[in-house]
Amino acid sequence: MTFCLFFQVLNCEYAVRGEIVTLAQKLQQDLQANPGSHPFDEILYxxxxxxxxxGQxxxxxxxxxxxLCDHPTLLxxxxxxxxxxxxxIERAWRILDQIPGRATGAYSHSQGIKGLRDxxxxxxxxxxxxxxxxxDIFLTDGASPGVHMMMQLLIRSENDGILCPIPQYPLYSASxxxxxxxLVPYYLNEETGWGLEIPELKKQLEDAKSKGINLRALVVINPGNPTGQVLPKENQQEIVKFCKEEGLVLLADEVYQENIYVPEKKFHSFxxxxxxxxxxxxxxxxVSFQSVSKGYxxxxxxxxxYFEVTGFSSEVREQIYKMASVNLCSNVSGQILASLVMSPPEVGDDSYESYFAEKDEILTSMARRAKTLEEAFNKLEGVTCNKAEGAMYLFPRIQLPNKAIESAKAENSVPDAFYCKQLLQATGIVFVPGSGFGQVPGTWHFRCTILPQEEKIPAIITRLTKFHENFMDQFHD
Amino acid sequence: MTFCLFFQVLNCEYAVRGEIVTLAQKLQQDLQANPGSHPFDEILYxxxxxxxxxGQxxxxxxxxxxxLCDHPTLLxxxxxxxxxxxxxIERAWRILDQIPGRATGAYSHSQGIKGLRDxxxxxxxxxxxxxxxxxDIFLTDGASPGVHMMMQLLIRSENDGILCPIPQYPLYSASxxxxxxxLVPYYLNEETGWGLEIPELKKQLEDAKSKGINLRALVVINPGNPTGQVLPKENQQEIVKFCKEEGLVLLADEVYQENIYVPEKKFHSFxxxxxxxxxxxxxxxxVSFQSVSKGYxxxxxxxxxYFEVTGFSSEVREQIYKMASVNLCSNVSGQILASLVMSPPEVGDDSYESYFAEKDEILTSMARRAKTLEEAFNKLEGVTCNKAEGAMYLFPRIQLPNKAIESAKAENSVPDAFYCKQLLQATGIVFVPGSGFGQVPGTWHFRCTILPQEEKIPAIITRLTKFHENFMDQFHD
Structure with a gap:
């Protein structure tokens, strides 16, 4: 049958699960079916x-x-x-006591179980x-549904605009x-470590207004994704003042609040x-978005x-509640986990020492991996990379030779996607092209997570370095 | 700040979590704070x-x-x-082996873990x-997000119409x-046990077409919600033929496929x-929708x-995949459970006897409760009630006296909501007014689940009967 899809869906792209990832999955199947069919033995995501x-x-x-909450008979x-x-065991009892009828298999209140929100x-x-x-708290199935809910509430027509950082996490552009x-873009300044600069915000705001766009909200991702910067407190104050003056809702993506790797920076919620x-x-x-998917x-x-909403009228709150109720509730295991990450074991608890050791090992290892990868990127010809102060990503900039850019165009590829595809086919390493996040026109980047297990990092660097040298040789101007 | 919400959100109502339920929650808080403050000691949802x-x-x-999958160390x-x-234990091992890296805490494939889909x-x-x-299978956080995804794909403009049963589950009208x-309504025939009749479908289709509406899909809920009927196979064949002839997507809500209470009816998927x-x-x-929320x-x-899509082009399938990927994946515990309900223990398995006993006890008890409540409703003055052949609901019709209808109007209430509110305030029993599901204009209904535990049913019937007698006396014409 013929089938027409509405244009929003067709236009929506999701780079972190896009073309390169689909190709990676295909190569992985190849390797399983025919070991030795590619010049690498595993895909490094x-x-x-x-x-x-x-492997974390x-x-x-x-x-x-x-x-224990899934199968309370154990208690x-x-x-x-x-x-x-x-x-x-104590915590499971306490949580079960907070759930009406101790029924972890029941739909909860649409905002989430009250005791867990407490x-x-x-x-x-x-x-x-x-x-x-x-x-003020609405529990959700990860941060993404909360973002969608807020966009659905804020956007009334195609003339409503949302200020978003560029580069940005594609959840925002998609939503x-x-x-x-x-999407009204504001560019982060790569020269100043992906600085969020108020004159740029003002310039984009005025530009959008002059085109008849009604600005509704400002998205800030802190710590940054894909850019890894942690905003200084003074900068956050300027941003708050800007939103206050312009009457914008501040949508604060704070899902990486536990992921900070440099002693001079600290997380402050907006x-x-x-x-x-x-x-x-x-x-x-x-609106502050938090997730159990990130952190340590x-x-x-x-x-x-969950998302926490402050400064909305009761009328708007009722609308948010109504939206939440259409999907009945978020999953109760996820709700329990959201309460746990916001109230982990404390000094003196039976689990505290092992809990702290696990957390510390993960975070210090992430900090080491971020540093190692950053240094490796900065050693590559034509590549510069800001440090990852937080979050889980590096977003290096690459000066692609003109010949590479022409070859990319010849096969209808975006140049950074061309680089990432060649990298994947040569090494099994999966990066996401910067074009999936947005970047200053004419610049090229890729996003690399700091998440491969530490023992794999040297191999990634060796393979990447070798590939990069060959690539630059091949396309030298 | 002033805040405008777009009209779709404002228009969207969700009766099963609406005004009456909000009132019930308030009364419950009253009872906790001041026992004895109402003429009942508990809310009967x-x-x-x-x-x-x-309590199930x-x-x-x-x-x-x-x-075991949550905490595999136990294994x-x-x-x-x-x-x-x-x-x-065996099953947990098998499932963990199906999950890449045995990582139940990892985002999965956007359609859900391949082994579980197998x-x-x-x-x-x-x-x-x-x-x-x-x-063809897309795992989802309950059936609701799947329905939203299909509506988002099917509806391109305000001229696109979806044929929906009336009465219907308000997920459809909201979505x-x-x-x-x-929403292009087709009325189920209460006289023939909520029959889904093809002439009515054709009539509504022609009527909508004459108004310039492009019909995209037909929603069928089988077993029915809120109406509890199970469609005969011959009727399903007519429906399939109708969709085929009219080029409509058949959206089959089959979440109650395990809930059938009469020996003469059997579930057949569309x-x-x-x-x-x-x-x-x-x-x-x-498209067939299934859920772990229902069944036994x-x-x-x-x-x-999950939903299973058949008969779509690969282009459309890619769009569905893209939509799914925007929320990354559904929760993995829910995915595991979806695989379990579609492959429960079999004869010879260690759990089989106790599993079968638990399942059988729940389903036979539901059948008894459905029958008992149906008989009780039919004994009330002015009330007629079709039997619940399946699902979890009865949807009795009530002939409200004119005086009651006038009193309702005097306080700006819909008459069936007026009845339900009075019932709640007098007895603590929570029904949902038929107006929340849609009904033939001038008729009044309410929906009652068959789910209160069996020992509570006699008290519900006694309280309801007494209330109903007083109500009819009070408003007698």
Whole structure:
């Protein structure tokens, strides 16, 4: 039958799962079917922030609690006490007591289980030093559905615009496209370590206004994806002031709040920054997105997360609630996990030492991997790479030779995608082309996660370096 | 700040979580704060198909497997063998082997883990006797996101229409509204046990066409929600023929396929029916929605489900894949559960007897509850109720006295909502007004689930009967 699809869907692209990844999956199948069919023996996925797919173990305490909540019969059996830490057992009891009827298999309140939202609100208060209201929290199946929900609410017509960083995580461009709005780009300054500069924001805002676009919100990703920068507090204050003055909703993607690798930077939530400036509920609308997929825990497959909304009228809150209720509720295991990451074991708890050791090992290893990869990229001819202060990515810039750019065009490829495709076919390494995130026209980048296990990093660097030398030789001007 | 919301969100209503339920939650808080503050001591939720919230236990085998997959370390410990059935341990190993890297905390393939889709495809083949392709299966966080995805794909403009039963489950009206399309109603015939009659379909189709609406798809809910009928196979054949002739996508909501209570009826999937008629991939587009929330298992909080798409071009399939990839993947526990409900323990497995006993007890009890409630409704003055052949609901019709209708209007209430509100305030029983599902204008209904535990049914009937007598006395013409 003939079939027409509406244009938003056709226009929506999702680079981190796009063409290169599809090719990688095909090559992996080749390797399984015919070992030796390619000049590498495995695919090295550096395309997506998916730590456990690359061998990172889950945090034991979190999984103990999840298993006990999934099968509470275990709590009644004395044999279980040899298999689980005592605080995981206590925590599971506490969580079950927070769930009406202890029914982990029941639809919950559309915003998420109230007791779990209480725990999350306490975690936010402990983090920020400012009050948090459990009624402001909406639990979601990961951060993405929360972003979609806000875009659906904010975008009324094709004249509504959302200010988004470039480069950006393609969830934003995809969601704005799907909901029929306009992405108004503001460029991060690569020269100043992907700085978010207010004059650029103002320039883009005025430009959009002059085209008749109604600006609704500003997206900030901090720590940055794909760019890895951590915003200084003073910069965050300027951003808050800008949103306040322009009446923009501040959509703060804060899913990497636990991933910071440099001692001179610290995470500050935008809500904390705005409250520190004396702005309250009536002054500014801030939405903070959090996820169980990132942090040191990296529980992507569990699809847990929340967003906290402050500074919205009760009328708008009711609309958000109604949107949430159309999908009934987010998955309860993900809800439990969201409460756990916001209230992990504390000093004195049975699990604390092993928990802390697991967390510390993951984060210090990520910091080492970020540094090692950054240094390796900076040694490549024509490549410069800012450091990853946070998040899970490096976003090096590559000066592609003209011949490479022409060869790419000859096969209808974007030049950075051409580079990534050649890299994949020669080495099995999967990077995402910068064009999937947006970049200053005429510049080329790629995104590389810092997530391959540490023992694989030397091989990645060796293979990449060799490939890069050959590539530059081949396409030398 | 002032805030405008786009009209689709404002227009979208969700009765099963609407005004009456909000009132019930308020009354429940009252009762907790001030016991004795209302003429009942508990709220009896009959508003939503959420079995475990009302005390139904999860199926042990499913939860054993989930706990083992959540915390696979248990599999290595000999103590676990005393705590888990041997086939749950085997199954957990098998599932972990199907997950790349055994990483239950990793994002999966956007359609869901391939090995689990293989299992589901085998389950569909065993059910239908026709081949099923794992690449046709998209795992989702419950059935609702799958329905939204299809609506987003099908609806291109406000002139695109979707044929929906009236009464219908409000997911459909909400989703069509959110995506900016037109719900084209077809009425089920209450006189013939909520019959789905082809002349009515044709009439509504012609009427919509004459108004310039492009019809895209037909929604059929079988077994019916809120109406509880199970379609006869011959009727399904007529429906398939109608879709084939009119070039409509058949959206088959088959989430109650395990919930059938009368020996003379059997579930036939629409794919099976169309294949039995000799229609293949090139003849008709069928989408079948399934969920872990319904059936005898009722795992609503786990948010698992899938849809199977057949008869779409590869171009459209790619668009569906792209949509799925924007949210990365559905939750892995829900994916595992979806594979389990499509491949439960078999004769000879360690768990089989206890599994079968649990399943049988739930389904036979539901059948008894359906019958008892149906009989009770039919004894009420002015109430007639078709039997629930399947699903989880009864949808009785009530002839409201004129005085009641006038009193409702005087307080700006819809008459059936007025009845349900009075019932709630007098008895604590929560029904959903028929107006939330749609009904023939001038008729009034309410939906009641068959899910309260069996020992509570007599009290529900006694309280309802007493309330109803008083209500009819009070508003007698």
């Amino acid at each position: 550096c395309n997506i922030g998916n730590p456990q797919s690359l 173990y889950p945090i034991t305490f979190f999984r103990e609690v999840l298993a 009644d059996k004395s044999d279980s006490h040899g298999l689980f830490s005592s605080d995981s 725990t999350i609100a306490s975690g936010i208060e402990a983090r920020d030093g400012f009050p948090a209201d459990p009624n 704005i496209t799907l909901h029929g709005g306009k 809500k904390k920054v705005s409250r520190s400036m004396g702005y309250g509920e009536n002054d500014i609308s801030v 825990y990296g529980e992507c497959g569990k699809r847990g997360g | 009959c508003n939503i198909g959420n079995p475990q919230s009302l 236990y999860p199926i042990t085998f499913f939860r054993e497997v989930l706990a 290595d410990k000999s103590d676990s063998h005393g705590l888990f059935s041997s086939d749950s 299992t589901i495809a085998s389950g569909i083949e065993a059910r239908d006797g026709f081949p099923a392709d794992p690449n 069509i509204t959110l995506h900016g399309g037109k 794919k099976k029916v169309s294949r039995s008629m000799g229609y293949g991939e090139n003849d008709i587009s069928v 298992y009722g795992e609503c909080g786990k948010r698992g489900g």
